[in-house]
Amino acid sequence: MKYDVIIVGGSYAGMAAALQLIRARRSVLVIDAGLRRNRSASHSHGFLGQDGADPAEIAATARAQLHAYPTLTWIDETAQAVAGVKDAFVVTTADGRRHEGRRLLFAVGVTDTLPEIEGMTERWGKSIFHCPYCHGYELSQGTIGVIAAGPMSIHQAQLIPEWGAVTFLTNAAVALDADSRADLTARGVTTEATPIARIEGHADVVLVDGRTLSFAGLFTVSRNAPATPIAGLLGCELEETPFGSQIRTDATKETTAPGAFACGDAARVPHSVSLAVADGAWAGAQLHRSLVF
Structure with missing residues (x-):
């Protein structure tokens, strides 16, 4: 099966993007390694409607809501390799399986070097x-x-x-x-x-x-970098920020590799759950538009 969009990373930004796409009845594959950046925090603050909530519960509720849509496929795996071009991408996971997609979204988060x-x-x-x-x-x-x-x-x-x-x-x-x-x-x-x-x-x-x-x-102030170098395998350029490096994107969240997009902490500063969700929602809408126009 060739998916409309493969999303690498299923945390807040990735799920927010997926929601826009599956509500447009597009087929979406989320590949998630299960390593949220804020997994050590017991409370999340500053996110409207979820102030003080356990970030793990926020993520679990969001994932459950996504699974209500029939065009979503979710794999708990690690994406190890990516290749191809617009309309013909292939992502290989750690179990050796190959997944085809017309578009890619890197929502991989970042690492914190302390x-x-x-x-x-x-x-x-x-x-x-x-x-x-x-x-x-x-x-x-x-x-x-x-x-x-x-x-x-x-x-x-x-x-x-x-x-x-x-x-x-x-x-x-x-x-x-x-x-x-x-x-x-x-x-x-x-x-x-x-x-x-x-x-x-x-x-x-x-x-x-x-x-x-x-x-x-x-x-x-931690030093940040994308949590996995997988976007670089596709030739996506990085850019420096006051906090480290991130994946370079344009106003539509498309990277320097046509057809590949990026969002969330790996592609914007500053960082927070609410900003990641907003960035993911915007990326999802722009990905849908790229499939339509």
Whole structure:
């Protein structure tokens, strides 16, 4: 069978795109490896109508609703290879099966590369975050630490005082000039230059001089890249952002490979569930139009 659209990635953006297409009675294959970016988070905030919901439940409900449409096919697998051209794409999954489609959509999400600090990875999405709009309110205006990871961290430290008293832990990752330092001071931000040894407890930062700074929560800027390089196998170009790299798309979400589209965190910044859903819905509509016109 040749599908109208093969979607690689079945998280929020991929499902939002699929919904537009199956409601237009188009045949859609979703290939999903089951690795949502926010799988470590227990609550999702800032998504209208779902504020505070478990992100796993949001995803499960969406998937169940998609399965009510007869033109959807869903495979829990990993897409390993892609080849072909517009109207004649082939995606090969890890089980060796080949799937044909007229259009492709890469909704593969991104990986987060965090600063190499002991204790950070296991707290990511629990007490260490990247988005204050998603997690800042729940810190109840408590003390917040911002751990520097690069130049964008200065902007993060400038913004986050809206949610609590901020200490900017530069950790030898950024050098503050006089203007930046004065700006942070004017915003009430405390700067801590002593390097970090590790993170313990809920959000306790142990410095190399033995001091421990305890926070209600921590923020840092992760470095992003598409979660799989599969789009590159088709020749899709990447572009740099302040947060890493993403798949280059035009206004219709089409990549540099004709007939192949991309959406969600892998193809836009900034990132959140609500923005991923919106981007996926737009991509789905544009994919449908590409099949019609």
